[in-house]
Amino acid sequence: LVFVVMACTAPKKEINYPKTDLAVEALIPKPLKVVATNSAFGLDVKTVIYTNQTSKGFEEVGKFLSNRINQKTKLDIPVNSSLDETVERIIYINQSDDLESDSPEAYQLYIKNDSILLHAKTVAGAFRGIQTIQQLIPEHSNDTLTEQPMWLIPTGKINDAPNFGYRGMMLDVARHFFTVDEVKKLLDVLAYYKYNTLHMHLTDDQGWRIEIKSWPKLTEVGGETEVGGGPGGFYTQEQFKELVAYAAERHIQIIPEVDMPGHTNAASFSYPILNGNGKKLSSYSGTQVGFSTFDAQKDTVYAFLDDVIREISAISPSPYFHIGGDESHVTKKKDYLHFVEKVEKIVQKHGKQAMGWNEIAQAKIDPSTVAQLWNEPHNAIKAAEGGSKILLSPAKKTYLDMQYDSLSKFGLHWAAYIPVDSAYIWSPEKYVPEIPKESILGIEAPLWSETISNSTELEYLAFPRAIGYAELGWSIDENRNWEDYKARLAKQVPYLKRMNISFYPSKLVDWE
Numbered sequence: 001l002v003f004v005v006m007a008c009t010a011p012k013k014e015i016n017y018p019k020t021d022l023a024v025e026a027l028i029p030k031p032l033k034v035v036a037t038n039s040a041f042g043l044d045v046k047t048v049i050y051t052n053q054t055s056k057g058f059e060e061v062g063k064f065l066s067n068r069i070n071q072k073t074k075l076d077i078p079v080n081s082s083l084d085e086t087v088e089r090i091i092y093i094n095q096s097d098d099l100e101s102d103s104p105e106a107y108q109l110y111i112k113n114d115s116i117l118l119h120a121k122t123v124a125g126a127f128r129g130i131q132t133i134q135q136l137i138p139e140h141s142n143d144t145l146t147e148q149p150m151w152l153i154p155t156g157k158i159n160d161a162p163n164f165g166y167r168g169m170m171l172d173v174a175r176h177f178f179t180v181d182e183v184k185k186l187l188d189v190l191a192y193y194k195y196n197t198l199h200m201h202l203t204d205d206q207g208w209r210i211e212i213k214s215w216p217k218l219t220e221v222g223g224e225t226e227v228g229g230g231p232g233g234f235y236t237q238e239q240f241k242e243l244v245a246y247a248a249e250r251h252i253q254i255i256p257e258v259d260m261p262g263h264t265n266a267a268s269f270s271y272p273i274l275n276g277n278g279k280k281l282s283s284y285s286g287t288q289v290g291f292s293t294f295d296a297q298k299d300t301v302y303a304f305l306d307d308v309i310r311e312i313s314a315i316s317p318s319p320y321f322h323i324g325g326d327e328s329h330v331t332k333k334k335d336y337l338h339f340v341e342k343v344e345k346i347v348q349k350h351g352k353q354a355m356g357w358n359e360i361a362q363a364k365i366d367p368s369t370v371a372q373l374w375n376e377p378h379n380a381i382k383a384a385e386g387g388s389k390i391l392l393s394p395a396k397k398t399y400l401d402m403q404y405d406s407l408s409k410f411g412l413h414w415a416a417y418i419p420v421d422s423a424y425i426w427s428p429e430k431y432v433p434e435i436p437k438e439s440i441l442g443i444e445a446p447l448w449s450e451t452i453s454n455s456t457e458l459e460y461l462a463f464p465r466a467i468g469y470a471e472l473g474w475s476i477d478e479n480r481n482w483e484d485y486k487a488r489l490a491k492q493v494p495y496l497k498r499m500n501i502s503f504y505p506s507k508l509v510d511w512e
C-alpha cells in the first residue's frame with residue numbers, strides 16, 4: 001500500500017476529467033453493488049500494475065490483465081516493475097479477507113482518479129475482478145486531455161460476488177469433435193463473462209474423445225467417427241492436460257463426462273465385451289439416442305470403468321466426475337440402478353464427487369453426488385430431498401443447441417425454440433418451486449453438437465445466449481432486467497468482433 005500512496009501523492013498536472021457514471025456501464029454480468037463517483041481514472045502510458053507478491057497467483061492475474069489491456073489499447077503496462085517518478089497511476093491488485101461476501105470469487109473495486117484498488121480473498125476472486133476492469137476500458141481513447149491518449153474508466157466502488165458458485169457451459173465434443181484450439185477460443189470468452197466451469201461431454205454413441213492408455217482402441221477405433229460420417233478425433237492425455245491448464249489459468253474447471261451406461265456405442269464398438277444390448281455392433285454416425293448400453297452385470301465392465309475413471313481423474317483436477325446416466329432406454333431398470341450405484345463408488349474411490357443427469361436420482365445416490373436437471377423435475381426434486389445439490393440445465397431454458405426460431409441455421413427444437421429474450425427471462429432459484437436455493441449448485445448451459453461441427457457454428461448457437469446465462473448465474477434476480485440487459489448486450493459487439501466470435505445477431509437486440 002505504501003507504493004500506492006506514493007504513486008498517488010506524487011505531484012502531477014491536474015486533469016479535467018469528464019463526468020462519468022459507473023452505474024450505467026455495460027458490465028455483464030451485472031455486479032452486486034455499484035456506487036458511482038462520476039470522475040475518471042485515466043489508463044495511459046504512465047499507468048502500472050502492482051500486485052501482492054506474497055500470496056501466490058496474484059502476480060499472474062496482474063500479467064493477465066496487462067496482456068488484455070495490451071490487446072485492447074496497445075498500451076504496455078508493466079507488472080511489479082520498480083515504481084519511479086514516471087508512474088502517475090496504479091492498478092493495485094491485493095489479497096484481502098475483509099470483504100462483504102463469503103464467496104471465494106468475491107472482489108471489491110475502488111476506482112479513483114489515480115488508482116484502481118482491486119481486493120479479493122482469493123486469486124479466483126481477483127481474476128473475476130480483472131474481467132470487470134477489462135470491461136470498463138472504453139473502446140476509444142480520449143486524445144485531448146493529455147499529450148498521450150487516455151482510456152477513461154469511470155470512478156466509483158464495486159462490491160461484487162456471484163449468486164451461484166457454479167456457472168457452467170457444457171460442450172458435446174462427442175457428436176462432433178472440436179479441436180484444442182476451438183475449445184481454447186471458447187474458454188477465453190467464457191472467462192470474460194465470469195464462467196467458472198466447462199463440462200466436456202467426452203463420449204457418446206458417435207465417438208470416444210479421450211485417450212485411455214490401458215484401453216487404446218477407445219480412441220483408435222471409437223475416436224474415428226462422428227455424426228454425419230466426418231473424421232472424428234480425440235484428445236491425447238497431454239492435450240487434455242493442456243486444456244485443463246488453459247482453463248485453470250482462467251479459473252475455470254473442466255469437468256470430464258463419460259456418459260454411461262447408455263450413449264456407449266463407440267466404446268462397445270471398440271471393445272465388444274462391454275456391450276449389453278445383445279445386438280451386433282457397428283459404428284454409428286446418426287443422431288438417434290437410447291439404443292446402446294453397457295452390460296451392467298459384467299465384472300469386466302466395472303474393471304474397465306475403474307481404469308477409465310482412474311486415468312481421467314489423474315489428469316483432471318476438478319473435484320467432479322460426470323457419469324452421464326441419461327436416456328439409458330435399453331438398460332433394464334434394475335441393471336441401471338445397480339450400475340449407477342457401483343459407478344458412483346468407483347468415482348469416489350478415485351477421489352471425486354459424482355455428477356450425473358437427473359435420471360441417476362432413481363438410484364440410491366450419495367448426498368455428495370450432484371444431479372443435473374435437464375427434463376422433468378421429479379428426479380431432481382427427489383435428489384434434493386436426499387441432500388444432493390442440483391445443477392440446473394432445464395432444456396426449455398438453457399439448451400444452447402435449441403434453435404432461436406424456426407429459421408435458425410443450426411440446432412434442434414425438441415424442447416423449445418429459445419430466442420435470446422426467453423433464454424434470459426427466468427429465475428434459476430424459482431424455476432422449480434420444490435428445489436430451494438440452498439439445494440442449487442448453480443446453472444449450466446449445455447451445447448449438444450449434432451448439428452454443429454466447427455467454431456463458427458458453435459458460436460452461432462452459443463452467442464449471445466451464453467452471455468445471458470453468465471448473468472443468470474452470477475447476478476441476483478433484483479439486479480436483472482431484460483431491457484437493461486439488452487442494452488448492455490448490444491454493447492458487447494466490439495469485444496465479440498475483436499475475439500472473432502460469429503454470434504447470432506438476433507433482431508431482438510439493437511446491436512451497436
Ligand code: TNX
Pocket residue numbers: 289326327357374399401412448449450
Ligand atoms: C438429449 S439432454 C440428450 C442428448 C442430446 C440432446 C439434444 C441429455 C441428457 N441427453 O443426448 O444430444 O438431447 O438436444
